[in-house]
Amino acid sequence: MPQYPAPPIEAVTITGVLFALSDPSRLRIIAELDRLDAESICDHLGGELAKSTRSHHLKTLRTAGLTHTRTQGRYNYVSLRREELDARFPGLLDAVLAHAPVD
Amino acid sequence: MPQYPAPPIEAVTITGVLFALSDPSRLRIIAELDRLDAESICDHLGGELAKSTRSHHLKTLRTAGLTHTRTQGRYNYVSLRREELDARFPGLLDAVLAHAPVD
DNA sequence: GCTACAGTTCAATAGTTCTAAAACAGTTGC
DNA sequence: GCAACTGTTTTAGAACTATTGAACTGTAGC
Numbered sequence: 218m219p220q221y222p223a224p225p226i227e228a229v230t231i232t233g234v235l236f237a238l239s240d241p242s243r244l245r246i247i248a249e250l251d252r253l254d255a256e257s258i259c260d261h262l263g264g265e266l267a268k269s270t271r272s273h274h275l276k277t278l279r280t281a282g283l284t285h286t287r288t289q290g291r292y293n294y295v296s297l298r299r300e301e302l303d304a305r306f307p308g309l310l311d312a313v314l315a316h317a318p319v320d
Numbered sequence: 321m322p323q324y325p326a327p328p329i330e331a332v333t334i335t336g337v338l339f340a341l342s343d344p345s346r347l348r349i350i351a352e353l354d355r356l357d358a359e360s361i362c363d364h365l366g367g368e369l370a371k372s373t374r375s376h377h378l379k380t381l382r383t384a385g386l387t388h389t390r391t392q393g394r395y396n397y398v399s400l401r402r403e404e405l406d407a408r409f410p411g412l413l414d415a416v417l418a419h420a421p422v423d
Numbered sequence: 424g425c426t427a428c429a430g431t432t433c434a435a436t437a438g439t440t441c442t443a444a445a446a447c448a449g450t451t452g453c
Numbered sequence: 454g455c456a457a458c459t460g461t462t463t464t465a466g467a468a469c470t471a472t473t474g475a476a477c478t479g480t481a482g483c
Contacts, residue, residue: 372462
């Protein structure tokens with residue numbers, strides 16, 4: 218299952234991160250990953266979305282540097298790059314997630 | 321000089337703010353306003369931009385709730401809604417502006 | 424091999440955004 | 454009134470984005 222690798226954290230830009238988080242579906246996915254504090258299967262993220270739409274949003278999040286994806290067997294395990302992002306943009310995720318939809 | 325009023329702070333959404341800040345030109349404008357800590361004339365913001373492009377970005381920032389505009393005579397004075405935004409999204413602007421271009 | 428499954432990629436459409444020239448509106452000062 | 458000035462609005466084009474169905478890739482299990 219081919220995938221774009223997540224960019225190195227130094228290459229992650231503030232504008233790229235802000236844009237990735239500015240879509241309600243993507244912000245929800247990030248909020249879910251943060252709340253879980255663990256990996257999640259793609260299919261369990263983002264609520265009611267067509268699978269191709271979900272895949273598109275997950276790709277956007279990955280290429281913006283917000284998530285990491287690991288493939289094992291049939292599943293792709295997605296995780297939030299919390300520590301790296303907190304180190305690069307201190308306080309940003311906390312501030313954003315404080316106002317993310319709690320669904 | 322007709323203008324859209326800035327929305328009440330309660331109507332300002334996190335996704336709207338993140339989107340407004342996700343454009344390099346707009347982020348630069350916000351960083352300039354923050355550094356100035358004062359009102360600024362439209363023409364002095366955003367560096368080298370066509371005036372219609374500048375006006376477009378300023379409108380985007382205003383409707384997203386980030387700025388306030390006051391007209392006096394020939395000039396429009398733009399200011400950052402710092403206190404209101406800090407109250408609604410604590411820590412967000414600080415986190416973002418810590419990584420805004422310093423130009 | 425075959426079926427079921429997870430997920431990506433492709434293709435198409437609809438809507439949005441960025442950029443900027445041109446035209447326009449309001450203000451100032453002569 | 455008129456010219457200069459600030460800024461908005463209009464209009465247009467190119468580029469990008471969101472959404473989804475369909476086709477496709479790879480894996481698991483029988």
